[in-house]
Amino acid sequence: MKQKLIRFMNGRYGVDSLNRFLLGLALVLILLSIFVRISVFGVSLLNLLGLAALVYAYFRMLSRNVQKRYREYVRFIAVRNKVTGFFKNKIWYLKQSRQYxxxxxxxxxxxxxxxxxxxxxxxxxxxxxxxxxxxx
Ligand SMILES: [Zn+2]
Missing domain, CATH: 2.20.70 (Ubiquitin Ligase Nedd4; Chain: W;)
Structure with missing residues (x-):
C-alpha cells in the first residue's frame, strides 16, 4: 500500500505550505458555512469557496507541473510575508503608543x-x- 502510494506520488508536486494553507482555509470556510449563510443561486457561497480551496489544494498536490506549482508557492510566500509584515508593524505601533x-x-x-x-x-x-x- 505504502509502495503504491510512493509510486503514485512519484513526479507529482506534493504538499507545501500553500497547500496546508488551502486545506486550513477550506476547513474554516466549510465550518463557517454552517453558521453564516450566504447563498448564491441556492448554493452556500462559503461552502462552495471551501470546496474550491479543497479541490485546488488536491490539484496542486497531485500536479505533475512542479515548476508552475513552485512559482505559485513563491508568490504565496511573498504575499504572506507582506501580510504578516503589515500586522507586525501595526502591533508594534500599538505597543509603542501605549508607552509613548x-x-x-x-x-x-x-x-x-x-x-x-x-x-x-x-x-x-x-x-x-x-x-x-x-x-x-
Ligand atoms: Zn525640531
Missing amino acids: HIYKCPGCGQKIRIPRGKGRIEISCPKCRHKFIKKS
Missing part, C-alpha cells in the same frame, strides 16, 4: 517619541534644538 506619546516638533516637524506619564516636561528637539513644553 509621539509629538511633532513645532520648529522642524521632526517626530519625537516621549514616554507617557511624566507630567509637564520640556522637550528639546534632537534635530533643530527647538524647545517646547508638553504634558506626557
Whole structure:
C-alpha cells in the first residue's frame, strides 16, 4: 500500500505550505458555512469557496507541473510575508503608543517619541534644538 502510494506520488508536486494553507482555509470556510449563510443561486457561497480551496489544494498536490506549482508557492510566500509584515508593524505601533506619546516638533516637524506619564516636561528637539513644553 505504502509502495503504491510512493509510486503514485512519484513526479507529482506534493504538499507545501500553500497547500496546508488551502486545506486550513477550506476547513474554516466549510465550518463557517454552517453558521453564516450566504447563498448564491441556492448554493452556500462559503461552502462552495471551501470546496474550491479543497479541490485546488488536491490539484496542486497531485500536479505533475512542479515548476508552475513552485512559482505559485513563491508568490504565496511573498504575499504572506507582506501580510504578516503589515500586522507586525501595526502591533508594534500599538505597543509603542501605549508607552509613548509621539509629538511633532513645532520648529522642524521632526517626530519625537516621549514616554507617557511624566507630567509637564520640556522637550528639546534632537534635530533643530527647538524647545517646547508638553504634558506626557
Ligand atoms: Zn525640531
